[in-house]
Amino acid sequence: MSxxxxxxxxxxxxxxxxxxxxxxxxxxxxKNRLRFGVGWTPTNxxxxxxxxxxxxxxxxxxxxxxxxxxDGDVTIDLGxxxxxxxxxxxxxxxxxxxxxxxxxxxxxxxxxxxLETETGLRLIASFEHEFHIDNATERPGxxxxxxxxxxxxxFIGDVIAVLRANNIxxxxxxxxxxxxxxxxxxxxALGLVAADQAVKLREIxxxxxxxHGHHISFSPVVTRGVVGNGVxxxxxxxxxxxxxVAYKAGNPGSLSSIAASFAAGIIRHARALCAVTAPSAISxxxxxxxxxxxxxxxxxxxxxxxxLRICPFPEMEGVDVAKRYNLEYRAADATASPYLQxxxxxxxxxxxxxxxxxxxxxxxxxxxxxxxxxxxxxxxGDLPRTLDEALEALESDEKAIGWMGPILSQAYLMHKRxxxxxxxxxxxxxxxxxxxxxx
Numbered sequence: 313m314s315x316x317x318x319x320x321x322x323x324x325x326x327x328x329x330x331x332x333x334x335x336x337x338x339x340x341x342x343k344n345r346l347r348f349g350v351g352w353t354p355t356n357x358x359x360x361x362x363x364x365x366x367x368x369x370x371x372x373x374x375x376x377x378x379x380x381x382x383d384g385d386v387t388i389d390l391g392x393x394x395x396x397x398x399x400x401x402x403x404x405x406x407x408x409x410x411x412x413x414x415x416x417x418x419x420x421x422x423x424x425x426x427l428e429t430e431t432g433l434r435l436i437a438s439f440e441h442e443f444h445i446d447n448a449t450e451r452p453g454x455x456x457x458x459x460x461x462x463x464x465x466x467f468i469g470d471v472i473a474v475l476r477a478n479n480i481x482x483x484x485x486x487x488x489x490x491x492x493x494x495x496x497x498x499x500x501a502l503g504l505v506a507a508d509q510a511v512k513l514r515e516i517x518x519x520x521x522x523x524h525g526h527h528i529s530f531s532p533v534v535t536r537g538v539v540g541n542g543v544x545x546x547x548x549x550x551x552x553x554x555x556x557v558a559y560k561a562g563n564p565g566s567l568s569s570i571a572a573s574f575a576a577g578i579i580r581h582a583r584a585l586c587a588v589t590a591p592s593a594i595s596x597x598x599x600x601x602x603x604x605x606x607x608x609x610x611x612x613x614x615x616x617x618x619x620l621r622i623c624p625f626p627e628m629e630g631v632d633v634a635k636r637y638n639l640e641y642r643a644a645d646a647t648a649s650p651y652l653q654x655x656x657x658x659x660x661x662x663x664x665x666x667x668x669x670x671x672x673x674x675x676x677x678x679x680x681x682x683x684x685x686x687x688x689x690x691x692x693g694d695l696p697r698t699l700d701e702a703l704e705a706l707e708s709d710e711k712a713i714g715w716m717g718p719i720l721s722q723a724y725l726m727h728k729r730x731x732x733x734x735x736x737x738x739x740x741x742x743x744x745x746x747x748x749x750x751x
Contacts, residue, residue, distance in 0.1 A: 322399040323349050323380050326416060326511045326649040328727045329361045330591075330751070332399075334378060339398065342380075349379035349402055357404075357414050358727050361592070361647065361750040366730030369722050376412055377405045383505070386478050386512050388519050390470055397519055401508055413719040416651035417507075423655040423715070424503045427662050433557065433570070435658060436548045436638075438483075438500040439510035439650055442541040443517065444534045444748070446527040448492040460487035460494075467524040471496070474516050480509050489604070490539035500546065500638070503654060510543075510650035530646035531751040532590070533597045533744050540598035542605055543646050545589075545653060546623065548638040549574065559637035565613050565622045565674050566637065572671035575611055575620055575639060577664020578657060579672045579691070582609035582619055583705035584712035585643070586696050588656050591728060592647035593735040594743050596698050599643060601680055606643040608679045609693040611672040618675065619643055619695065643695060646751055659715040703728055 321342055324334025335350040354370035384401030404415035411418035428434055445464070454460045461468065468485055475482045481499040488495045496517065498509055514530055521528035533540040548558045549571055558571035567575065578585065590599060601607045604616050612618035621640040625633050644653055673690040687693070696702035703725060706712055713721045735743055 319396055319398060323378050323402045324399050325378060325402060325404055326651055327357050327359070328414075328416070328649065328652070328724055329359065329731075330646060330648045331359070331361060332511060332515055333359070334399065334402070346380060349377050349405075352376040352378040352404055354412075354414070357723060358730075360727060360731045360734070361747070362731070362734055364730075364734060366734055367726050369719075369726060375407055377407065377409075378402050379405050381417075381508075383508065386516070388474050388516060389477070390474075390520070390523055394523060399515070401511060413717055414723055416649045416655070417504075419716075419720065420504060420507055420651040420655040420658075423658040423662075427658050428552075430662065431570070431665055432552055433549045434552070435503040435654075436500045436550055437503050437506035437654060438498060438546045439506060439513075440495065440497045440542075440544040440546060440640075441510070441513060441517075441530060441646065442488055442490075442493060442495045442543070443528055443530045443646075444490070444492050444541065445494060445521065446492065446529065446748075447525070448494075450491045454487065454491065455489045456487050458487075467520060467526060470520045470523070471517055474520060475513065478512060478516070480512060480516075488539075490541075493539065493541065500548070503658070507650040507654050514646060527749075529748045529751055531594070531744070531747040532592060532645035532647060533594045534748045536597060536740050536744050539603065540605070541645065542598065542642060543644045543648075543650075543653075545641040545644050545657065546638045547641070547654075547657070556634040556637065558639070559634040561633070564671060565611070566633075567622070567671060569671075570665060571639075573664040573667075573669045574661035575664070576669035576672045577660045577662065577667070578620060578641065579609050579611060579693075580664065580669065581660040581709060581712050582643070582693065583696055583702065584709035585656055585660060587699070587702035587706035587728070588724070589641070589644040589648055589653045590702070591699060592645070592747060593699055593732055594740070594747050595645055595647060596696070596702075597740065597744075598645065599695060602678075607695060608687070609695055610675045610679055612675045615675070616642070617678070620672075647747070656712070656715065660712070663711055699728065700732060 320336040322336040354374040355368045358368040380400040388397040404412040483497040560568035606619040611620045625636040
């Protein structure tokens with residue numbers, strides 16, 4: 313007797329650990345699952361990247377629903393002799409159908425709604441991902457080399473094809489500076505869509521990589537002492553009519569006054585932000601001086617070691633600069649949920665607008681050449697040097713912890729401190745190996 317293979321679909325969410333977790337069921341039941349989804353448990357969000365729950369504020373109590381989003385569907389179909397993979401991003405709701413306080417996707421929705429309600433502005437964003445392919449060919453001097461792509465054409469072609477098939481517009485795919493390191497970027501989109509696409513992109517790359525026999529890692533540090541993988545978050549602002557508002561010719565850095573205040577809010581809360589944008593025990597192995605990553609809380613024009621970089625744009629006749637103008641936040645990596653990263657950046661920027669903060673000092677050159685007093689006079693602070701320091705900064709920043717609310721902030725701090733306790737006695741080389749497998 314022959315049987316017909318059935319497919320399953322998984323409703324899932326991106327959690328505090330930056331992992332995508334969920335529950336699956338037969339595809340034929342999807343229509344009946346659209347309203348109530350699958351059952352979920354509060355403590356599920358406390359599972360860390362090591363697959364453990366060191367501590368939880370929720371215990372074994374409580375029930376939730378993980379409900380699919382209409383725009384969350386992803387299908388990975390690589391043709392004959394390859395199983396079809398399907399998952400749907402969703403929202404975590406209470407049993408009354410209300411957003412749960414620790415649903416990170418709902419948290420981002422709230423942040424974007426608050427920005428638009430209070431300012432009339434919307435956020436456009438794109439997440440730029442760096443990653444390693446463990447068995448890619450490595451040779452001396454292969455940074456950005458065309459030869460680095462040879463042998464990977466089937467994998468690259470399938471990644472691009474699957475992105476397009478899921479309405480994600482690819483922008484670039486390139487060999488990066490580090491050995492076996494690559495970068496993939498996609499076109500900018502409205503805030504929630506951009507975060508959804510960041511989650512989808514990572515899972516698509518991992519799935520397609522596995523099909524081709526590759527292990528893909530987005531870990532911030534794969535090998536100690538070797539350049540790490542960042543997630544650079546590009547963003548700009550538009551009004552309700554869709555017109556860009558971040559650019560103002562003639563201003564310092566060409567930043568409009570409202571975009572300058574938005575940037576100032578991010579600089580002001582930079583230390584707390586790092587706790588959610590660079591939230592792993594090894595994230596700070598990447599955030600080091602002279603490593604093309606952020607080390608100080610500064611704004612700079614076209615400087616890839618600034619926390620906030622004003623990105624370049626073609627200065628040629630016929631170019632609409634305002635549409636191309638954007639800023640890039642560089643102290644982020646893929647051990648975090650894109651929803652939480654973007655939500656906290658939005659709230660920090662909104663706070664800058666609410667307080668009418670003046671434009672931050674536009675730095676030039678290495679802030680490390682300045683004395684502590686000179687940096688302080690320019691408003692350039694130090695970023696945290698460890699996750700523990702970043703968590704302390706988050707906990708002591710009343711505004712930042714307030715954006716998260718008491719339930720999410722308690723869960724978040726408990727989750728991350730539990731992760732730190734579990735990894736405290738593991739040497740850095742072994743930690744890098746573990747995180748490379750986890751991410």
